[in-house]
Amino acid sequence: EVQLVQSGAEVKKPGESLKISCKGSGYTFTTYWIAWVRQMPGKGLEWMGIIYPDDSDTRYSPSFQGQVTISADKSINTAYLQWNSLRASDTAMYYCARHGAGYAPFDYWGQGTLVTVSS
């Protein structure tokens, strides 16, 4: 069974750093892309970027380029989303999702990680 299991909810202060994770299982982790998707409270889905864990090829949405870092450790089937300096506006639910090669859909999603940034 394909599963994407994300790390737990986080509460941080503005200016703090954070790294959340997404662990894949039930499939060959290195042959699918992992995407990160933001959902701000009461809002829609926003694609942040993707990584191909086999070679760490990474693409970012222009809206998120320079704001976050996406990485992966294929030895432990885990992808990461990282912030160096959080802002209150980063408060959101963050989902990871898997997709295949090319213009494939996001066929499996993680359970989401709620990040709350508040002073």
Added chain:
Amino acid sequence: SYELTQPPSVSVSPGQTASIACSGNKLGDKYASWYRQKPGQSPILVIYQDTKRPSGIPERFSGSKSGNTATLTVSETQAMDEADYYCQAWDGSTALFGGGTKLTVL
């Protein structure tokens, strides 16, 4: 920048058919996918490559496309279908989501 446009809300009576449109420039040249998200849950894929249904998705869910508009149709709508629905397409190596449509089953 490329955008996908959906109506904010659609209402339907139980047992009737609901249609949710998604329009975008040159969407006719791209594949559209659709996701359902119930409150407090992660999105799930319900339609991909415009018309295909993943295993486990009821036949009541269907997709179509005409020109630059993709449409998700939910037949014999049930209360359990009430959710937010998002279309999605790729613009080059960038994925885009529509703004979402809240389907209300009255």
